[in-house]
Amino acid sequence: MKPDEIADLIEFSGRAFAGLLGALPQDAAAWRPADREWCVNECVGHVIEAEKHGFAGRIRIMLGAENPSLATWDQAAVAKARHDCDRRPDELRAEFEPLRRDSVQLVRSLKPAQLARPGSHPEVGRLTVGELLHEWVHHDDNHLRQALANVQAYVWSRMGNAQNFSRG
Numbered sequence: 001m002k003p004d005e006i007a008d009l010i011e012f013s014g015r016a017f018a019g020l021l022g023a024l025p026q027d028a029a030a031w032r033p034a035d036r037e038w039c040v041n042e043c044v045g046h047v048i049e050a051e052k053h054g055f056a057g058r059i060r061i062m063l064g065a066e067n068p069s070l071a072t073w074d075q076a077a078v079a080k081a082r083h084d085c086d087r088r089p090d091e092l093r094a095e096f097e098p099l100r101r102d103s104v105q106l107v108r109s110l111k112p113a114q115l116a117r118p119g120s121h122p123e124v125g126r127l128t129v130g131e132l133l134h135e136w137v138h139h140d141d142n143h144l145r146q147a148l149a150n151v152q153a154y155v156w157s158r159m160g161n162a163q164n165f166s167r168g
Helices: 003-023 041-063 075-082 089-109 112-116 129-155 160-166
Strands: 120-123 124-126
Touching: 003 041, 003 089, 041 075, 041 089, 041 120, 041 124, 041 129, 089 120, 112 120, 112 129
Parallel strands: none
Antiparallel strands: 120 124
16 A cells, blocks of 8 residues: 555544544443453554654654664553543543644655565564555554444443344
């Protein structure tokens, strides 16, 4: 896929995350389907941090240096430190939206030759900007699906006999 196509997809998923945060009440956004599962707010908090550390952040590093070493980050520790389940969805939305706008602009600005720029990751090896762009789409969609599944699970117990529409 071309950078503009990737930009369109991450812009779309960004609007979906923002829309979900705008629609959910606090209790639904903070609800966890199980003890070790993330709430919707944590899904979005992880997407925010992944954008900073794993996608836009790494792409900027790769554009600015010749075959740089790319740092790992402790995703679980960062998620725990953020306390996103305790935050209001509108706070997360206010943090996410400008970050995503900047990221979409970055992706749209990429030239074909920049897609081949490499970096070296200690866990997965050599990566190119183009490969990271494609993983970004995959990652966004995975966590959007997770957030939407949380909403489904949240409303399930409140459906009463309407659950029978979904059992057939």
